[in-house]
Amino acid sequence: MLNFVVNKRSGKNRGSIHLNAITSYCNEHGINYSVYETNAPGHAVKLTESICASGADNVIAIGGDGTFHEVLNGIPDLSAVKVGFIPSGRGNDFAKAAKLPLKPLDALTDILSGETKNIDYIDCGAKRCLNVAGTGMDVDVLRAVDNKNNAFSYYTALIRCLLKFDPYRVIVKAKTADGKELTLKHNCIMVGICNGTNFGGGIKVAPDARIDDGKLDLLIAEKLDRGVFRVLGKFVKGKHAALPEIKHYEVTEIDVDNCGVPVELDGEIYEGLPLKCKVVHNGLTTFKTAEERKNGAT
Numbered sequence: 001m002l003n004f005v006v007n008k009r010s011g012k013n014r015g016s017i018h019l020n021a022i023t024s025y026c027n028e029h030g031i032n033y034s035v036y037e038t039n040a041p042g043h044a045v046k047l048t049e050s051i052c053a054s055g056a057d058n059v060i061a062i063g064g065d066g067t068f069h070e071v072l073n074g075i076p077d078l079s080a081v082k083v084g085f086i087p088s089g090r091g092n093d094f095a096k097a098a099k100l101p102l103k104p105l106d107a108l109t110d111i112l113s114g115e116t117k118n119i120d121y122i123d124c125g126a127k128r129c130l131n132v133a134g135t136g137m138d139v140d141v142l143r144a145v146d147n148k149n150n151a152f153s154y155y156t157a158l159i160r161c162l163l164k165f166d167p168y169r170v171i172v173k174a175k176t177a178d179g180k181e182l183t184l185k186h187n188c189i190m191v192g193i194c195n196g197t198n199f200g201g202g203i204k205v206a207p208d209a210r211i212d213d214g215k216l217d218l219l220i221a222e223k224l225d226r227g228v229f230r231v232l233g234k235f236v237k238g239k240h241a242a243l244p245e246i247k248h249y250e251v252t253e254i255d256v257d258n259c260g261v262p263v264e265l266d267g268e269i270y271e272g273l274p275l276k277c278k279v280v281h282n283g284l285t286t287f288k289t290a291e292e293r294k295n296g297a298t
Helices: 010-028 043-053 065-073 093-098 104-113 137-144 151-164 228-236 290-295
Strands: 002-006 033-037 058-063 082-087 116-123 132-136 168-176 181-194 216-222 246-257 263-265 268-270 275-287
Touching: 002 010, 002 043, 002 065, 010 033, 010 058, 010 065, 010 104, 033 043, 043 058, 043 065, 058 065, 065 082, 065 093, 065 268, 082 093, 082 104, 104 275, 104 290, 132 137, 132 275, 137 151, 137 181, 137 263, 137 268, 168 216, 181 246, 181 275
Parallel strands: 002 033, 002 058, 058 082, 082 275
Antiparallel strands: 116 275, 132 181, 132 263, 168 181, 168 246, 181 216, 216 246, 246 275, 263 268
């Protein structure tokens, strides 16, 4: 039995279109399934909790990064459940990091193969994060594009925030991948903690990040007196590593003193949540892609 948690409104109703294709395929091939439709923010968490309480060993999320995030946070015991992802959102940023197929039946085929793998996620204390956590300007941008459904609106909001955002002081304590303790003090516009590679519908914030290497990419962006477009162009394309505005570290644990300002996890905004994160290596069981099955990836 496959358990689909679907946001039918995701990606300009792409979730609904993909669900129809998936259920038609399952009906034609005699595959048992149940569908659980979300109807409000946070509903996917409750649906997933209920599915897991029934003893199910799988949950398949159909939607965007927000739906994926809620499903991840609705599973009480990640060791007991396999999680499938069928990208149906606007940006599909986690799908890019995980190299998931964007065609729904291709993604379903991967799930039906039954071949699993383990990937990392970010433990943020009271919450889990799959792709990117952060604070600063990215929260302002997300608020500006709420209820907007195109990438252009995100880039427009990003430019506006770059022009007006006031840097603020942060103290970051981190443990590097080789066990060293760091204390970093910066006047910055953004702190990004990345398991995945992209955010904002395709911005390559951490192009070298991997979701299965037991490490997180920590990026601290300072605001220097240079032209916005000179910096933005490199940032969008993932060519920003050498910019003096960017500090990059590979870490396993991070504690950001962000003075109580809001944080974002997978594009979802949280008030009053400390940005204290650590990587959980191989903590999430999901399904191999066709390419991984072909190459014998573990």
